[in-house]
Amino acid sequence: MLLAPPPAAQVGDTLATVATPSLLIDLAAFEANVAQMGTLTARHGVALRPHAKAHKSSAIARRQVDAGAVGVCCQKLSEAYPFAAAGIESIHISNEFVGADKVRMAVELAAHVRLSVCVDAMAQVVALGEAAERAGVQIDVLPEVDVGQHRCGVMTGDALLLLVDAIAAQPALRFTGIQAYHGGAQHIADWSARTTEAGRAAEQAAHFVCTLQARGIQCAIVTGGGTGTVELDAASGVYTEVQPGSYLFMDGDYGAIAWGGEWRWRHSLFVLSTIMSATRPGVAVCDVGLKGLAVDSGLPRSVRLLNASGGPELTYIAANDEHGMLESKAARHDDASALLGKRILLPPGHCDPTVNLYDEYLIYRDQEVIEIWPIDARGLSR
Amino acid sequence: MLLAPPPAAQVGDTLATVATPSLLIDLAAFEANVAQMGTLTARHGVALRPHAKAHKSSAIARRQVDAGAVGVCCQKLSEAYPFAAAGIESIHISNEFVGADKVRMAVELAAHVRLSVCVDAMAQVVALGEAAERAGVQIDVLPEVDVGQHRCGVMTGDALLLLVDAIAAQPALRFTGIQAYHGGAQHIADWSARTTEAGRAAEQAAHFVCTLQARGIQCAIVTGGGTGTVELDAASGVYTEVQPGSYLFMDGDYGAIAWGGEWRWRHSLFVLSTIMSATRPGVAVCDVGLKGLAVDSGLPRSVRLLNASGGPELTYIAANDEHGMLESKAARHDDASALLGKRILLPPGHCDPTVNLYDEYLIYRDQEVIEIWPIDARGLSR
Numbered sequence: 001m002l003l004a005p006p007p008a009a010q011v012g013d014t015l016a017t018v019a020t021p022s023l024l025i026d027l028a029a030f031e032a033n034v035a036q037m038g039t040l041t042a043r044h045g046v047a048l049r050p051h052a053k054a055h056k057s058s059a060i061a062r063r064q065v066d067a068g069a070v071g072v073c074c075q076k077l078s079e080a081y082p083f084a085a086a087g088i089e090s091i092h093i094s095n096e097f098v099g100a101d102k103v104r105m106a107v108e109l110a111a112h113v114r115l116s117v118c119v120d121a122m123a124q125v126v127a128l129g130e131a132a133e134r135a136g137v138q139i140d141v142l143p144e145v146d147v148g149q150h151r152c153g154v155m156t157g158d159a160l161l162l163l164v165d166a167i168a169a170q171p172a173l174r175f176t177g178i179q180a181y182h183g184g185a186q187h188i189a190d191w192s193a194r195t196t197e198a199g200r201a202a203e204q205a206a207h208f209v210c211t212l213q214a215r216g217i218q219c220a221i222v223t224g225g226g227t228g229t230v231e232l233d234a235a236s237g238v239y240t241e242v243q244p245g246s247y248l249f250m251d252g253d254y255g256a257i258a259w260g261g262e263w264r265w266r267h268s269l270f271v272l273s274t275i276m277s278a279t280r281p282g283v284a285v286c287d288v289g290l291k292g293l294a295v296d297s298g299l300p301r302s303v304r305l306l307n308a309s310g311g312p313e314l315t316y317i318a319a320n321d322e323h324g325m326l327e328s329k330a331a332r333h334d335d336a337s338a339l340l341g342k343r344i345l346l347p348p349g350h351c352d353p354t355v356n357l358y359d360e361y362l363i364y365r366d367q368e369v370i371e372i373w374p375i376d377a378r379g380l381s382r
Numbered sequence: 383m384l385l386a387p388p389p390a391a392q393v394g395d396t397l398a399t400v401a402t403p404s405l406l407i408d409l410a411a412f413e414a415n416v417a418q419m420g421t422l423t424a425r426h427g428v429a430l431r432p433h434a435k436a437h438k439s440s441a442i443a444r445r446q447v448d449a450g451a452v453g454v455c456c457q458k459l460s461e462a463y464p465f466a467a468a469g470i471e472s473i474h475i476s477n478e479f480v481g482a483d484k485v486r487m488a489v490e491l492a493a494h495v496r497l498s499v500c501v502d503a504m505a506q507v508v509a510l511g512e513a514a515e516r517a518g519v520q521i522d523v524l525p526e527v528d529v530g531q532h533r534c535g536v537m538t539g540d541a542l543l544l545l546v547d548a549i550a551a552q553p554a555l556r557f558t559g560i561q562a563y564h565g566g567a568q569h570i571a572d573w574s575a576r577t578t579e580a581g582r583a584a585e586q587a588a589h590f591v592c593t594l595q596a597r598g599i600q601c602a603i604v605t606g607g608g609t610g611t612v613e614l615d616a617a618s619g620v621y622t623e624v625q626p627g628s629y630l631f632m633d634g635d636y637g638a639i640a641w642g643g644e645w646r647w648r649h650s651l652f653v654l655s656t657i658m659s660a661t662r663p664g665v666a667v668c669d670v671g672l673k674g675l676a677v678d679s680g681l682p683r684s685v686r687l688l689n690a691s692g693g694p695e696l697t698y699i700a701a702n703d704e705h706g707m708l709e710s711k712a713a714r715h716d717d718a719s720a721l722l723g724k725r726i727l728l729p730p731g732h733c734d735p736t737v738n739l740y741d742e743y744l745i746y747r748d749q750e751v752i753e754i755w756p757i758d759a760r761g762l763s764r
Contacts, residue, residue: 003467003494005460005487005762019460019483019764053703075704076669078387078401085385095704097669098658098723101401105387112385120661121722151705152659152667159661183702277478277534279502279541285534287458287479290735291763296672296701319678320565321435321734322457322477322763323533340503341480352703353672357738359761379741379760380387381673381704382401 013369020274021292023358027365029268038068044234047241054245056377058086077105082376084113093117107135116140129170140176145208147201148182157211177221180205186228191260198229202236231261252349253297270345278336286324294353306343395751402656403674405740409747411650420450426616429623436627438759440468459487464758466495475499489517498522511552522558527590529583530564539593559603562587568610573642580611584618613643634731635679652727660718668706676735688725
């Protein structure tokens with residue numbers, strides 16, 4: 001007995017008929033974002049290495065590389081496998097890792113792709129170097145430096161130099177630069193304050209580079225930056241490579257902060273949901289809750305009725321596991337039952353962990369599903 | 383080229399060597415919870431229909447049925463497929479649904495299992511009844527009544543009677559009872575207030591039953607209740623069936639509320655994580671963040687070092703996508719690097735959406751992995 005849920009959609013279906021909840025990409029907005037990031041980075045002569053943790057899809061990575069990206073970032077080693085399997089040739093693990101299970105993955109990946117990784121401790125360097133040498137593979141290593149995130153990374157030039165020396169002592173490892181990522185700067189709401197903080201991060205990164213140069217060590221790569229600061233990072237003269245991820249999609253959090261620079265990004269990612277209960281005045285319940293929307297950065301900030309001009313203005317006010325509570329302010333005392341069966345488009349509050357809940361994107365143009373892209377790195381957090 | 387991440391563990395591995403992050407079940411605690419719920423429900427003569435949305439694993443459903451459960455609840459139709467495929471014979475969809483894609487799934491499932499579903503609107507009854515009749519299947523229908531959750535469900539006896547009449551008019555549908563679930567009562571911290579609210583829900587459910595009886599309609603099933611109120615629901619004399627899910631695992635939220643009754647449940651679910659960076663005094667960073675821990679009900683409320691007696695007391699203070707920030711209060715001014723590579727056990731704040739992030743459970747006893755159970759309904763939210 002083959003008993004499995006039917007596919008959510010087939011190419012040619014419309015958004016009025018595909019199964020819900022589904023994760024949608026508005027292809028026109030997505031393609032505009034991809035093209036614009038290519039233009040931005042080319043103008044400043046920096047490499048674009050988009051972060052694949054945002055989309056977790058080798059189909060998207062392929063499009064990014066075809067549009068000029070030098071490769072992708074992954075946040076975890078297991079996450080890199082689908083991209084390596086799909087032929088993405090250069091993968092940077094923008095994160096530290098410890099443990100025999102992790103070192104085994106790094107060595108295996110390095111046999112198939114040009115792999116670079118981050119370190120911030122001697123023990124990481126030694127374990128990786130010895131395993132890579134035994135396996136006969138070469139791994140590029142970029143020590144992470146703390147430029148304001150206060151999470152991972154060394155805090156001083158002296159600590160950086162110790163790591164660079166340790167890398168040099170491992171024949172299978174090669175020092176190629178540093179990672180200077182300041183995640184906290186990405187979401188600062190005020191553009192001027194964000195500009196200041198990005199400038200401070202670049203200045204600190206430059207200071208680490210100078211420390212190396214004073215010892216005669218060239219630092220070919222300074223990688224970092226994200227969607228919120230990308231045009232500042234690219235123009236800094238310090239970063240040689242930027243790692244934005246969310247620019248593809250945008251989300252509620254990025255949509256709510258100020259964008260005072262030259263570039264704007266379009267919302268391309270939506271969860272499609274159906275209103276499946278509406279028994280109370282002014283209240284409706286949709287079929288997407290915590291298991292279809294990450295709420296760590298807040299609930300969806302807008303609710304758009306599919307194929308409806310006008311209609312009540314709805315607010316998403318609470319998420320249960322599989323229910324979303326919607327309130328209609330205008331209709332607080334009205335019968336909500338007319339909403340039963342209506343479909344809504346919800347922009348996630350935070351794109352990355354929302355994507356990680358789904359197995360595929362439905363790609364649409366003019367309300368029609370034209371492609372389906374697997375989220376082949378979904379759940380790969382090791 | 384077959385290039386895929388290695389398995390997280392093999393049977394016989396210890397918790398010191400399996401890949402992290404991994405989702406663990408402490409089998410002794412889990413089995414104690416399963417046995418205790420059997421005892422509790424048997425004592426009160428109520429049916430146990432555990433909620434599979436909590437565990438999403440047919441391996442666990444099989445153990446629940448083997449221990450006396452009459453079947454399982456699912457929250458979505460697609461979620462029911464792995465349980466139907468695994469031979470669970472009675473499945474209740476404890477939720478409303480609307481749309482042709484959903485009705486098709488219901489009809490297909492009903493050809494393989496004894497299926498019951500919830501409704502709260504005439505349109506749901508008619509669409510389902512017509513499709514079931516065309517397909518030649520029989521579906522049990524339990525209108526949902528609102529007993530305090532104020533989410534789905536009819537609010538009045540009159541509305542209930544209309545639905546019961548509509549069900550009776552559909553030859554392929556059969557009215558078997560009502561669902562009276564009050565999710566909001568489950569997590570009330572004060573035991574006395576929780577008792578009061580559970581009593582109020584039972585009273586309202588009884589009122590709906592009386593309304594039916596006054597019309598000569600027997601209500602064989604009154605289903606509802608959850609882990610937080612299960613002993614109250616079971617003893618109420620109103621509920622004939624209870625739907626607890628989290629009792630298997632417990633979580634931070636359930637662990638933080640008062641339990642004033644007779645029964646206690648053990649924490650059996652943990653995320654195993656590795657500290658992969660520790661460069662700052664008093665701070666360490668582990669490899670589990672938003673993509674390995676649902677944070678809608680708060681961060682992990684405790685951090686336990688694996689295989690360590692003593693050691694610094696750690697607090698999980700922030701979750702990024704793939705990083706967890708740990709603070710060591712005692713060691714705020716100490717070098718944290720001794721923590722690098724150490725493993726920690728984290729109880730999730732909310733079990734259901736955390737389980738939905740993983741593809742398997744590692745089942746352990748005495749620190750050894752003795753079984754691996756697939757989470758075969760992971761991500762099935764349609």
